[in-house]
Amino acid sequence: MSLLVAPEHRPTLREELAGLPNRSRGVAIAVLALLALAAVVLLARGTSEEGTRVVVEEPIAFNLRYPDSMKRIEDDTLFHLERKGVDEFIVEPLELPAYRGDVGGVLPVEASREIERLRERFPQLELVEEGKVRINRVAGYSLAFRASRSPRLYGRLVLLPEPVPGARSGVKLLMLATPKGGAGKARDVGTNGLLKTPYRSLRFGTEGP
Template identity: 35%
Template sequence: MSVVREELGPSLPQLIEPRWRALSRGRRIAAVVVVVGAVLVLAAAYLVATSGSLKTEVVRGDGVAFNLVHRRDFNPVKPHAGELLRLEGTLPGASGAHEVFAVKPLTVPPYTGDISSAYPLLATRRFAELKAADPQVSYRGEGRARLNESTIGYELVYQTRRDGKLLYGKLFFIAPTPAAGQPQSRAGLELSLLAERSGQTPTATSVGADVLLNNPLRSLRFGTKRP
């Protein structure tokens, strides 16, 4: 007995069954092949877009050790001046948007109280530097940011234009949590994320959510051991 109420008409299987039975054996096989092929293509595309064959990188610099995980197609390239690590790549798919993830050593300005009190001043200084180097840079916000369950820092959000393309950027300021009874170190890391506008990064605040930037950003840990 059908579980579909009579006033709603026949169910989808009831509609399809007569047409399926009317097909010859050859056409049934062909239809199954087409459906299975489509599923495999979609599955392959999903794996390419979401997995990317992750690998681990461990980098030490200026006494601050860190490690992270990134996709194989997000390529390590020669770091720019002052950088400890630089990754560059293009988003899989039609957009081909270029993205960059870079890590620099950071010295937090002197502060009193919690280290978070120093981050707003640091963000103001860094934005002024960005603006001086590129007059097209526009401020898009800042505030406390949680990278993962063990790392909380501060982010500065901005945008600019290069070669006619709209670029969104974020700077994250983070420092390792000291061991119990130890003072907070002023040595930390500055993470720089830059992405061309795309379907996966439609706004400045969405930088870091796509398949390339999300892995290194969310997986970064201080020290050399993965959790």
């Protein structure tokens, strides 16, 4: 077997260990075994899902994950997470009016109506960015905004219809974050901080990835 190892790759681990006293060789093998085990554990952690997984079945089925440090609030929304004074994640039902053609044509119109509703809650609201978005291959429409300047509060509203032809139902995702929640600007909401986990993990239906 040693003939199969190129000279530039010598000495091999076996040759290195063979040159050690029996006691030292045993210790070295034990250390290497522990390092290998630690690598396997870290790899398993890296590929496993973090946080809590939740499934909502009615009136529209979806599932997502969220960090354990976020508190679930029981209210009349479909799903609500909060870290008081830091960030917030709210899921509400989306009901679109009757339309013809692709749903992408009606979403900007519905988004303009949603902005007016948000202004009732945040009189200082300033729209920063809007446009198409995809969440786990589902097409939607996103609005990024500044909710207030003092205190600094930023938000993102995403309209996400079900991925079926002619869909009129779906979910509205409202995310709010302060600088403590990782939002230094409106575009950071949902892309930085803990809000990224529920936002990017949301899927329609009851089955996760």
